[in-house]
Amino acid sequence: MTNQALKEEDLKYIWHPCSQMKDYETLPLVPIKSGKGVYLTDYDGNEYIDAISSWWVNIFGHSNEYINSRVKEQLDTLEHVIFAGFTHEPAVRLSKRLINLTASNLQKIFFADNGSSAVEIALKMAFQYHKNDGKVKDIFFSLKNSYHGETLGALAIGDVELYKDIYKDIMLKTVQVASPSLVDEDEAIEDFKKKLKEHEGRVSAIIIEPLVQCAGYMQMYDKSYIKKLKAICEEEGIFLIADEIAVGFGRTGELFVCDEEIKPDFLCLSKGLTGGYLPLSVVLTTNEVYQKFYCDYSEGKAFLHSHSYTGNPLGCAAANATLDIFENENIIEKNRAKVKKLEELLEKFKSLLNVKEVRQRGLIGAVELKGYKPEERIALKVYDYALKNGVLLRPLGHVVYFMPPFVITDKELEKVVQVAYEAITTLP
Amino acid sequence: MTNQALKEEDLKYIWHPCSQMKDYETLPLVPIKSGKGVYLTDYDGNEYIDAISSWWVNIFGHSNEYINSRVKEQLDTLEHVIFAGFTHEPAVRLSKRLINLTASNLQKIFFADNGSSAVEIALKMAFQYHKNDGKVKDIFFSLKNSYHGETLGALAIGDVELYKDIYKDIMLKTVQVASPSLVDEDEAIEDFKKKLKEHEGRVSAIIIEPLVQCAGYMQMYDKSYIKKLKAICEEEGIFLIADEIAVGFGRTGELFVCDEEIKPDFLCLSKGLTGGYLPLSVVLTTNEVYQKFYCDYSEGKAFLHSHSYTGNPLGCAAANATLDIFENENIIEKNRAKVKKLEELLEKFKSLLNVKEVRQRGLIGAVELKGYKPEERIALKVYDYALKNGVLLRPLGHVVYFMPPFVITDKELEKVVQVAYEAITTLP
Missing domain, CATH: 3.40.640.10 (Type I PLP-dependent aspartate aminotransferase-like (Major domain))
Incomplete structure (x- = not known):
């Protein structure tokens, strides 16, 4: 099975949630073969860090052994x-x-x-x-x-x-x-x-x-x-x-x-x-x-x-x-260091000209952009850029956010934020 | 763990669906330890045939190996x-x-x-x-x-x-x-x-x-x-x-x-x-x-x-x-014999004086009773009788029905219907 084969088969039958299905003509579906920890892997072998915990549900990683x-x-x-x-x-x-x-x-x-x-x-x-x-x-x-x-x-x-x-x-x-x-x-x-x-x-x-x-x-x-x-x-x-x-x-x-x-x-x-x-x-x-x-x-x-x-x-x-x-595993205590890490990483967005506000509560971080019209649909551009660079982000309108599984490492979190930063700074 | 211990613990915390919780004072909760095929087993070792497929969901038995x-x-x-x-x-x-x-x-x-x-x-x-x-x-x-x-x-x-x-x-x-x-x-x-x-x-x-x-x-x-x-x-x-x-x-x-x-x-x-x-x-x-x-x-x-x-x-x-x-396993074909069997078994309810109508569509059978007032709550009496005799029935008002998993054997179906028959004929 390849990405292409599964995508075609999918679109014959499935009406996806929260989607204008026509968008998949330009922004293809990603067929996931397996998940492990923060990583999702597609049928062509590409890996994505699930930085949004698959719609805010995943906490301790995909296919967690315990x-x-x-x-x-x-x-x-x-x-x-x-x-x-x-x-x-x-x-x-x-x-x-x-x-x-x-x-x-x-x-x-x-x-x-x-x-x-x-x-x-x-x-x-x-x-x-x-x-x-x-x-x-x-x-x-x-x-x-x-x-x-x-x-x-x-x-x-x-x-x-x-x-x-x-x-x-x-x-x-x-x-x-x-x-x-x-x-x-x-x-x-x-x-x-x-x-x-x-x-x-x-x-x-x-x-x-x-x-x-x-x-x-x-x-x-x-x-x-x-x-x-x-x-x-x-x-x-x-x-x-x-x-x-x-x-x-x-x-x-x-x-x-x-x-x-x-x-x-x-x-x-x-x-x-x-x-x-x-x-x-x-x-x-x-x-x-x-x-x-x-x-x-x-x-x-x-x-x-x-x-x-x-x-x-x-x-x-x-x-x-x-x-x-x-x-x-005393997760709430352990997470405090991650919260701090996210806070540090978010700092550099504050000086960007197209950033209106940076927000954070615990392990939820958000970067609100400004200067774009709704019809520009910059969310899709950031989503697309991130995917091509191995990160699953799913901005809401003009807000790019992070809500990773708690098993994410500092290094993985750095990558996630870096990819978002690049996506935002390369927006037209 | 015993039935009694788990029941007590349950009632401290849980608000059950579709229940007047006070009913559990007189008609105790049944704590289920395990399920296999059509059988549910409680913590005291009692077995019940799940004749209603656990709210009409189970098809091929509990804890089906495949x-x-x-x-x-x-x-x-x-x-x-x-x-x-x-x-x-x-x-x-x-x-x-x-x-x-x-x-x-x-x-x-x-x-x-x-x-x-x-x-x-x-x-x-x-x-x-x-x-x-x-x-x-x-x-x-x-x-x-x-x-x-x-x-x-x-x-x-x-x-x-x-x-x-x-x-x-x-x-x-x-x-x-x-x-x-x-x-x-x-x-x-x-x-x-x-x-x-x-x-x-x-x-x-x-x-x-x-x-x-x-x-x-x-x-x-x-x-x-x-x-x-x-x-x-x-x-x-x-x-x-x-x-x-x-x-x-x-x-x-x-x-x-x-x-x-x-x-x-x-x-x-x-x-x-x-x-x-x-x-x-x-x-x-x-x-x-x-x-x-x-x-x-x-x-x-x-x-x-x-x-x-x-x-x-x-x-x-x-x-x-x-x-x-x-x-x-060619289930739909195989089930035709079971449908016929259920039809035969339902026959004997028709002559009972407290039976208004017997209905069937496929593997759903229903016996509607008559001559009882709502406040008599005969559903609970049939439920209670059946449980004590190893069958899970859950009548709707004055209608006793059967909707078993498809893996039920003829012998098990006979038992289910027999217990319902006894329950109905011994109603005051």
């Missing part, structure tokens, strides 16, 4: 079983660990398959919590420039026009409040308060991506905003949903952003949860929320949401293996 | 890679095979992780197809008593009140037309025509579960309805979305219901797709639909939907292994 061994053991034991009425050790173990690793108020966990579904679950739980109390709170808040997934409910609560605008006639109405990533923190808080007043008594929850709006062009803000937001939420009886699907599992430097200082009412996790192996997501919530649904069946207050593969043992095995590595 | 071997190979090669801009052989091979196995008009495939997401993708594609043409067709039709998933869009298009009613204030408005499973086929068609007229020019698509409304209490209808429906859809320019998530992959006797005679515009598949191993779903559609999105990026007509794990190689490996078994 995770492989644990998933294989699970295959030989129990590949799957219905999770209503039944349970299994990989899910119980994972649940206990996640609950112990997150804020102390988060005491119950609900499973799903992908990030969008996790967000929908949090929205439905928040809504039904009030409904079980006889109140209809039909409005959800989110931040401007936010992204929370692609199913219609998740899409409705997001705010990236590119993904959402087309479907506005068939979506749940939501309200976006000012984001601290785009305006001053206090201004953002004022806007939240103002809009709360406008929709008094009708707001179920506000959902945020803590610290980094990843799909929203890697816009960043500080934890101080989240603290202020949480204080108001508590006062007003609004749930705070923390969508840490992209930023969780160490990306921002800490294991999770919303810790003991924040205590969110809901925490959504996915992506890195399985180390980049398998679709699995969870929603953690409080015992208080759980209790509002706990009663005799006849009261009709149960949360009846389900997906066929809820709590899939293979996904749970990959997730447990991922947490093993975090613990056994 | 599927295990293929997933293990994939683990050693490439566990996952981003599917935008990149591709891999397991997805290409699976896509080609599914396209060759389904109706000839279905020529493109889009990947997702679960059934709900697949339904949302089909809805979004149908809507955007018209939007790309400058038309807003904001209404979706479905059948009464239908079920299409749990994310808000998928939930909105379904019609099982139990799951949907609570959220009506935050859902997309949809229209349910009469179902041929509940009224005469021609009456159902007339209702469809009437409602089409009422919403003239605004209907994007109608979605159906071909032949069996599984979550809708295993209500069944004939293919002749689908043929009539498709003829009208074609005439009126309405898309037909076939949701074969539950009924696909041989459950009704044929590999898929909507074949060359029907030619649906969209076909959603999941559940059995990976043999019951991993969350993976696909939406197949026509080249005509695909072409409506295929243009220069600047036109803004691309389908930008994505999930992190879209096209997951491990899921594709399990799916390819599943298709290998279908082909190599």
Whole structure:
């Protein structure tokens, strides 16, 4: 099999995600034969450093031997079983660990398959919590420039026009409040308060991506905003949903952003949860929320949401293996040196004339360019240049970013940043 | 580890799907240690025949050696890679095979992780197809008593009140037309025509579960309805979305219901797709639909939907292994004898005084009971009786059904049906 043969075969059949398929006429698909560590290898033998962790999911490298061994053991034991009425050790173990690793108020966990579904679950739980109390709170808040997934409910609560605008006639109405990533923190808080007043008594929850709006062009803000937001939420009886699907599992430097200082009412996790192996997501919530649904069946207050593969043992095995590595290898501590290294490497972008801003939170680095029109599609140019030089980058519009697997070495990180630097400095 | 220890640990942390958690006080969770073939084994050594294929997903038994071997190979090669801009052989091979196995008009495939997401993708594609043409067709039709998933869009298009009613204030408005499973086929068609007229020019698509409304209490209808429906859809320019998530992959006797005679515009598949191993779903559609999105990026007509794990190689490996078994072992032919066997076994329920109707389509059998009030919750009584006698049944309300893995032997099927018979005849 060659790259060419597989590409042709692919385009006969497959409609790829997040793609204008016509773009593949000029920017060919890359068929990957194998992965090992940070490297992806195509059928012609070219290697690419996966500097975006394959859409922010991979943590400990491709085809990681330890995770492989644990998933294989699970295959030989129990590949799957219905999770209503039944349970299994990989899910119980994972649940206990996640609950112990997150804020102390988060005491119950609900499973799903992908990030969008996790967000929908949090929205439905928040809504039904009030409904079980006889109140209809039909409005959800989110931040401007936010992204929370692609199913219609998740899409409705997001705010990236590119993904959402087309479907506005068939979506749940939501309200976006000012984001601290785009305006001053206090201004953002004022806007939240103002809009709360406008929709008094009708707001179920506000959902945020803590610290980094990843799909929203890697816009960043500080934890101080989240603290202020949480204080108001508590006062007003609004749930705070923390969508840490992209930023969780160490990306921002800490294991999770919303810790003991924040205590969110809901925490959504996915992506890195399985180390980049398998679709699995969870929603953690409080015992208080759980209790509002706990009663005799006849009261009709149960949360009846389900997906066929809820709590899939293979996904749970990959997730447990991922947490093993975090613990056994003291990853969060180890990563601090890498965060520092990335900070140093990003320094040299600041003086470039076509650079508007350099941003970083933990192991997420972003270089925002300026002076280009959308129709120039410079993202594709940077993507193309990097690929030809052995690095997988996938800029968002005019923002070139780095979100590497944690197993990346300093030397590999230097290469990644150097290739991005060359790509940016050779732009027309 | 014992059943008791794992149950207690579970209930500290886990909120189970489709469950009133309080029910577990009287009907304990079953912790499963391992699975092999049709058998699930708990920590106390009890065995259960999985007569519902673990929520209709398992096809060739638990911990199937052949599927295990293929997933293990994939683990050693490439566990996952981003599917935008990149591709891999397991997805290409699976896509080609599914396209060759389904109706000839279905020529493109889009990947997702679960059934709900697949339904949302089909809805979004149908809507955007018209939007790309400058038309807003904001209404979706479905059948009464239908079920299409749990994310808000998928939930909105379904019609099982139990799951949907609570959220009506935050859902997309949809229209349910009469179902041929509940009224005469021609009456159902007339209702469809009437409602089409009422919403003239605004209907994007109608979605159906071909032949069996599984979550809708295993209500069944004939293919002749689908043929009539498709003829009208074609005439009126309405898309037909076939949701074969539950009924696909041989459950009704044929590999898929909507074949060359029907030619649906969209076909959603999941559940059995990976043999019951991993969350993976696909939406197949026509080249005509695909072409409506295929243009220069600047036109803004691309389908930008994505999930992190879209096209997951491990899921594709399990799916390819599943298709290998279908082909190599001539499963559809072999199953005909099993369908006949089930038919014979169901016969004896017909004379029971508390049986209203016995239904069957392929390897899905259902016994509808009568004379019980909802608050009696006889489903739980049958579930409990069966578990104590080594069979996992999970009746829907007053409907006891069978949907076993295809590897079930005649003797095992006899046991399953016998236990159900005893459960039903010993009901108070």
